[in-house]
Amino acid sequence: MMKENLISHRFAVVVISILLGSSALGWIMSELLPPDLPERLPEFQARLGETAVRLILSLRLYDPFHSFWYQAVLALFFLVLFLCILTRWRRFLRGMLRTPMPSDPSELIGRDPHMEILFEHIGGRGNGDRSGGSIREDDKNILLERTLRYLRRKGYRAAPGEDGGRIFFSAVRGRSKFAGNFLFHIGILVIAAGGMIGSLWGGTAFVHGKAGDLLPLPGIRDSVLVRDFRILTTERGEIRDYVSTVSVIGADGDTILTNDIEVNKPLRHDGLNIYQSSYYVLENEFEWARLGIASGDGKPGMIELRPGETYGIEETDLSVRAIRFLPDFRMGEQGPFSAGMNMGNPALEIEIRGDDRAERGWLFLEYPKFNSKFDYPVRALLVDIGPIFFTELQIGYNPGEHVLLAGFALATVGLILLYTLNYRVLGGFISDERLVIAAVSYRWKVSFFDEFTRIGAGLEKELTRSLRGASIDEGGKK
Numbered sequence: 001m002m003k004e005n006l007i008s009h010r011f012a013v014v015v016i017s018i019l020l021g022s023s024a025l026g027w028i029m030s031e032l033l034p035p036d037l038p039e040r041l042p043e044f045q046a047r048l049g050e051t052a053v054r055l056i057l058s059l060r061l062y063d064p065f066h067s068f069w070y071q072a073v074l075a076l077f078f079l080v081l082f083l084c085i086l087t088r089w090r091r092f093l094r095g096m097l098r099t100p101m102p103s104d105p106s107e108l109i110g111r112d113p114h115m116e117i118l119f120e121h122i123g124g125r126g127n128g129d130r131s132g133g134s135i136r137e138d139d140k141n142i143l144l145e146r147t148l149r150y151l152r153r154k155g156y157r158a159a160p161g162e163d164g165g166r167i168f169f170s171a172v173r174g175r176s177k178f179a180g181n182f183l184f185h186i187g188i189l190v191i192a193a194g195g196m197i198g199s200l201w202g203g204t205a206f207v208h209g210k211a212g213d214l215l216p217l218p219g220i221r222d223s224v225l226v227r228d229f230r231i232l233t234t235e236r237g238e239i240r241d242y243v244s245t246v247s248v249i250g251a252d253g254d255t256i257l258t259n260d261i262e263v264n265k266p267l268r269h270d271g272l273n274i275y276q277s278s279y280y281v282l283e284n285e286f287e288w289a290r291l292g293i294a295s296g297d298g299k300p301g302m303i304e305l306r307p308g309e310t311y312g313i314e315e316t317d318l319s320v321r322a323i324r325f326l327p328d329f330r331m332g333e334q335g336p337f338s339a340g341m342n343m344g345n346p347a348l349e350i351e352i353r354g355d356d357r358a359e360r361g362w363l364f365l366e367y368p369k370f371n372s373k374f375d376y377p378v379r380a381l382l383v384d385i386g387p388i389f390f391t392e393l394q395i396g397y398n399p400g401e402h403v404l405l406a407g408f409a410l411a412t413v414g415l416i417l418l419y420t421l422n423y424r425v426l427g428g429f430i431s432d433e434r435l436v437i438a439a440v441s442y443r444w445k446v447s448f449f450d451e452f453t454r455i456g457a458g459l460e461k462e463l464t465r466s467l468r469g470a471s472i473d474e475g476g477k478k
Contacts, residue, residue, distance in 0.1 A: 037056065078192040081185065096179050101170045105166070150459055154458075171427075172423075177417060181414065195400065199400075210389065211226055218395060257269070285325070290384040291303045324348070327340070329362070348363050350363060352380075422442075
C-alpha cells in the first residue's frame with residue numbers, strides 16, 4: 001500500500017511542488033544572505049539579532065542548496081522517481097516493442113478517419129470462378145501481404161494477426177517516442193542523483209588574501225597566488241568592477257596558469273570554480289597616508305606616512321607617525337572601532353611627539369572638520385590614503401557536476417524524441433467483402449489526415465494490381 005502511494009500521480013505532484021518550492025526558497029535566501037555569513041557573524045548579529053542568526057545557521061539558509069532540508073527533499077524526489085521507473089519501465093518500453101493489434105472490426109469502422117475498399121466481381125486466379133461480392137481465402141492472403149508490404153514502404157512497421165478466422169493487421173510509425181519518454185525520466189533521475197551528490201559532497205569555501213599571498217585550494221594540493229587586485233571605476237568614480245589577477249601554483253611550485261577573475265568571469269581549475277566574491281579592507285592595513293601638515297599659521301607641507309615610520313615636521317622639533325587606521329570609523333562604548341570592512345569612513349590616528357610629550361588625535365578623510373585639535377601648534381589634514389585591499393575568492397566544487405551534465409543530455413534527447421516524433425498507429429482487417437483501414441492513434445490531426453488520404457489512395461492502386469482480374473469499386477471508398 002505504501003509503495004502504491006509513493007508512486008501515485010497525486011503524491012508525485014506533491015513532491016514536485018515541494019521541490020519547486022524549496023528551490024525557490026533556496027534561490028531567494030541565496031540572494032538575501034551572503035554565503036560567507038559565518039565569517040561575518042558580528043556584522044549580522046548586530047544587524048539581525050542573535051536569535052535570527054542562530055536560526056539562519058541551524059537551517060543553513062546562507063547556503064540553502066547544501067542544507068539538510070534541501071537534501072531531504074532531493075532524496076524524496078529521487079526515491080519517488082526511482083520507484084516509478086522501476087515499476088513502470090515495461091510500460092515505458094512496451095509501446096516501442098509492441099505493435100497493438102485490433103480485435104474487433106466495429107472499433108475500426110467507427111474511427112475517424114477510416115477507409116473501406118469493397119470487393120465486387122473478383123474472379124478466381126485465372127480459373128473463371130465467380131464469387132459474387134467476395135474473394136477467396138488465398139486472395140485475402142495475397143491482399144494482406146501486399147498491404148503490409150505497401151505500409152512498410154511508407155515507413156510503418158506492419159504486422160498481421162488473426163482472430164476467429166478474421167484477418168487483422170496493424171502498422172506503427174514513430175515508436176521511438178516511447179524510448180524518448182523513458183530516456184527523459186532516466187535523465188531526470190540522473191539529474192536528481194547529480195544534485196544529491198553535489199549537495200552532499202559539494203560545497204563552497206572562501207579564501208582571502210592580499211597581493212603576494214598564497215592561498216590553499218580545497219580538496220586539491222594546488223594553491224592560488226594573488227598577484228594583484230584592482231577596482232575598476234566609471235568616469236564618475238562609481239565602482240564598475242573589481243578584478244583579481246591570480247596564478248594557480250602546483251604542488252611542486254610551478255605556475256600552472258595565470259588569469260584575471262572578475263565578478264561574472266570565474267576561473268575554472270581541476271573541478272573548482274573560483275569566483276571573485278568581494279573585497280575588503282582591514283584595520284591598520286594601509287600602504288601610505290598623505291598628510292597636509294603645517295606649524296602655526298604657515299603653509300601646509302605634504303608628508304607621506306608609511307606604517308611604522310616617523311617623519312619630522314618642517315621648521316619644528318616635532319615628529320609625526322601613524323598609529324592606527326580604521327576603514328569605517330565609529331565611536332562606541334569601548335572607544336573607536338571599525339564598523340565594517342569597507343572604506344565607509346576612513347580615519348587615521350596620528351601621534352605628534354615633541355621633547356616633553358606625545359599627543360594623539362584622529363584625522364578623517366571624508367569629514368575633515370571633525371579632525372582632532374592638537375595642543376602643539378600644528379595643523380594636520382588627511383589628504384589621501386592607500387589602503388591594502390584584500391580580495392575574497394569564492395571557491396565552488398561540485399563532484400556531481402558531470403552526473404548533472406549526463407542527466408541533462410539524456411533528458412534533452414528524450415524530450416527531442418518525445419515531442420518531435422509523430423507517433424501514429426493504423427489498424428485494419430480483411431473480410432470476404434472488404435478491406436478496412438483506420439487510424440487508431442495519431443498526434444497532429446491536419447498532417448495525419450493528409451498522410452492517411454495519400455496512404456489510402458496508394459493502397460487502393462496497389463491492391464487493384466494485386467490480383468488478376470480483380471476490380472475495386474471506386475464508390476466503396478469513404
